[in-house]
Amino acid sequence: MEQIEKKNIKELYTAEVIAARIRELGAQIYQDYGDRELVLVGVLKGSFLFIADLARAIPSTEVRIEFLGLASYGDETKSSGVVQITADLTKPVEGKHVLVVEDIVDTGLTMDYLMDNLRTRHPASVKLCALLHKPSRQKKHVPIDYLGFTIPDLFVVGYGLDFAQRYRNLPFIGVLE
Numbered sequence: 001m002e003q004i005e006k007k008n009i010k011e012l013y014t015a016e017v018i019a020a021r022i023r024e025l026g027a028q029i030y031q032d033y034g035d036r037e038l039v040l041v042g043v044l045k046g047s048f049l050f051i052a053d054l055a056r057a058i059p060s061t062e063v064r065i066e067f068l069g070l071a072s073y074g075d076e077t078k079s080s081g082v083v084q085i086t087a088d089l090t091k092p093v094e095g096k097h098v099l100v101v102e103d104i105v106d107t108g109l110t111m112d113y114l115m116d117n118l119r120t121r122h123p124a125s126v127k128l129c130a131l132l133h134k135p136s137r138q139k140k141h142v143p144i145d146y147l148g149f150t151i152p153d154l155f156v157v158g159y160g161l162d163f164a165q166r167y168r169n170l171p172f173i174g175v176l177e
């Protein structure tokens, strides 16, 4: 990771710390849902690593995996709240327990839109699991049922999170300086 340090990325959460927190979230989710059918909906692209690890931390045979692609109009570091679904679920979620898996809730505009959209599809329940939350930038209050870490107002990359599509593959979460 020497090369990465040279690019001014300061480690905020190591791969080990992330893994430990995800094990706790998985246990908590299993405690709540048990062996009921649960549809995990990963929001692309940022949640691709998080959903992969979270799914493996839920010791149930009744977990289904779906993905949703969202495009939010704005510049590279800010979302505008205008959200478009670029790839939709492959199956209806009517009557199902749905858990949205998101990398970060910043202003809350994206998740506010998505949670409302999913509710119109009449699932049995719809909850949100976010790895990170930046409460200082909140514009819409979106309840986060399962949360990894609360962070200050910093732009973070790695573990799925990008800046201009780069850094998603870093195994840790760092701050772009």
Ligand code: IMP
Pocket (backbone or CB within 6 Å): 046, 072, 077, 078, 079, 081, 102, 103, 104, 105, 106, 107, 108, 109, 110, 111, 154, 155, 156, 157, 161, 162, 163
């Ligand atoms: P919101 O609508 O402002 O809550 O924005 C959520 C989306 O903005 C996330 O899914 C990310 O794609 C992106 N985002 C917000 N903050 C960061 C960050 O610090 N690093 C990388 N992406 C971010």
